[in-house]
Amino acid sequence: MKLSESKSSMENVENEQVGRWMKALVDSICDLSCLAAKFRALPDVEKVDNDIYVHRIINPAGVAIPYYGFAYYVEVLLRNDNEICWHMDVSWNEAKWVIETFVSIPGKDCSETIKEFPDRVAHSVDEFIVELKAGTKQLVDCAELIETQRSK
Numbered sequence: 105m106k107l108s109e110s111k112s113s114m115e116n117v118e119n120e121q122v123g124r125w126m127k128a129l130v131d132s133i134c135d136l137s138c139l140a141a142k143f144r145a146l147p148d149v150e151k152v153d154n155d156i157y158v159h160r161i162i163n164p165a166g167v168a169i170p171y172y173g174f175a176y177y178v179e180v181l182l183r184n185d186n187e188i189c190w191h192m193d194v195s196w197n198e199a200k201w202v203i204e205t206f207v208s209i210p211g212k213d214c215s216e217t218i219k220e221f222p223d224r225v226a227h228s229v230d231e232f233i234v235e236l237k238a239g240t241k242q243l244v245d246c247a248e249l250i251e252t253q254r255s256k
Contacts (some may be wrong), residue, residue: 121229128233132192132240133176139190139244140178148254151181171197178243186253189215190243194236201226203239207249219246 133156140154154177161171173195181187186209193204203224208215221242224235 124233125229128236132236135240135244136176136178136190136192139247142247143178143180143250146250148183149180150183152178154178171195180250180253182250182253184254188218188250188253190246192239192243199227201232201235203235205239205243207243207246209253218252219249 137154140152143149144152156174156176158174159172173193175191175193177189177191179187179189189208191204191206191208195202195204203226205221205224206217207219208217210216221239224239226232226235
């Protein structure tokens with residue numbers, strides 16, 4: 105095999121991995137956007153905000169490896185003025201991806217987590233896809249936590 109053929113083969117593998125990573129990300133965003141739409145359809149919901157944002161920290165806590173990430177949230181304001189928010193935070197560096205998922209409500213001084221899931225860690229694209237799907241499913245599957253804010 106020639107060097108150019110080897111390089112082309114590696115590029116194809118990388119492109120395929122990027123494509124699968126992006127599809128998993130889009131699928132996750134779609135699932136969480138559907139959760140937001142479900143909440144918007146409820147009669148006692150005043151407002152639903154959902155969005156994704158990206159972040160980059162060059163030197164977190166003295167670590168030399170840059171930290172990149174994105175977060176997605178679905179925040180629901182009920183007509184009784186109670187709020188609840190579903191969060192997904194994905195960070196990565198050269199070594200791994202970490203996926204954090206939790207549900208929170210506003211607290212007196214800061215948000216209060218009412219449901220937290222164990223962090224999901226992935227070291228390959230294949231692991232990332234599996235963990236992202238599972239983390240997204242956890243958030244979608246706990247949509248009933250809105251009931252904790254309806255009754256207050």
